[in-house]
Amino acid sequence: MTQEEDIDGLAGEYVLGCLDAAERADVEARRPLEGSLKAAIEAWERRLAPLLEAAPEVAPPPGLFDKVLARIADEPGRGAAPVLALRSAPQRRMRLVVGAGALAACLALAVAAWFLYAQADKPKSTVHEAAMDCGGLYKNFWGKLDREKYARIPAEQLAGVSRMALRAYDACQAGDQLDATSLFGRLERMNF
Template identity: 50%
Template sequence: MTEGEDIDLLAAEYALGTLDAAERAAVAARRQREPALDAAISAWEARLAPMLDEVTPVAPPARLFPAIDAALDAPGPDGSELDRVRRRLGRWRAAAVASAALAACLAGVLLMRETVLAPAPESQTFVAVFHDGDTQPRFLLSVDLESRELTIRPVTAEPVENRTYQLWIVGEGISPVPRSLGLVEDVSGATRKRLEQYDPALLRRATFGISVEPAGGSPTGRPTGPALHGTLIPAGD
């Protein structure tokens, strides 16, 4: 573990499937020799697994794959064209499996957000997932209410030329309108913010937002560009 690394956030990314292949392989290797990381991943997998039972699987029509196989076995204009079709089919099947897995993970996160009604657990770490519709998450945010440190990490978000991402907070007892928490300085890694001025109970109920703003931040003190929103859910039992 590196200094300042958020083990629970890394475990959440691993369990949600938001790491790329190289990162996932590295974490899988690390969990074999780091008991704390392995325990955090197992805890996330245990929390998500029951929620995935609520997602009803949808099977493709029974005739679909036999029809595709029959079409592939039929004579084609030339071998190279058949090879291209087979390659496209392989990519299509891989994409379908990946999309199904991602949809299941996102459904689990949404179910967590909608059904968690119990008081805050002993663990003071909470997370929020920022995604646009049914797409893969754009950002993952975690807040340690005990230290009042916020960490925001891009998942699929990319730098936008001549623009910047800005973080906001709004909520009862904090501000009736979005209040800036500063810029997301690092779109390739983690950005951390200190929230000492906010009461932990108010942070727990707050709504966070990330908007796209001109370079240097919003000129009005309010979000001016497209924004994503998220609320906190417990990250531990």
């Protein structure tokens, strides 16, 4: 892959539906975080939507709507509430994702808070500073985010940021400089 990623091609392939599970999950994690990817996906959805006119019409089995009703029996409509952005995952997975997202967000906040305190309280000579640039890059990224912004980012997005930062760190540790540089670069450019 070239260093300059073909965002439009990736978005097109995502909308076409030909990405494998891992690639698809990656795009879905990046989508809420990267404006250009999100816009490219929406543009491809618009371009290709007319094809759905030709989709067959098939009556669902009778009784299916009753199952829907049973599943939402305990839920008041949450549509109007400012819930997490729709990631369009099935509910089973959506709950998992949201749960995991919240957990990851807590972890991210804890880590970030730890760094902030560590920076404020300790003199400059921290243990890992000299060891590896990866740690420095990772810390630097979290250190630069401001706390007020955290509060405004939905948990799911924050979890995505956290995942991407960890991937960047892992890539760096594994010696994959290209990947690490690209990921850290992407994190830097993120606009919350």
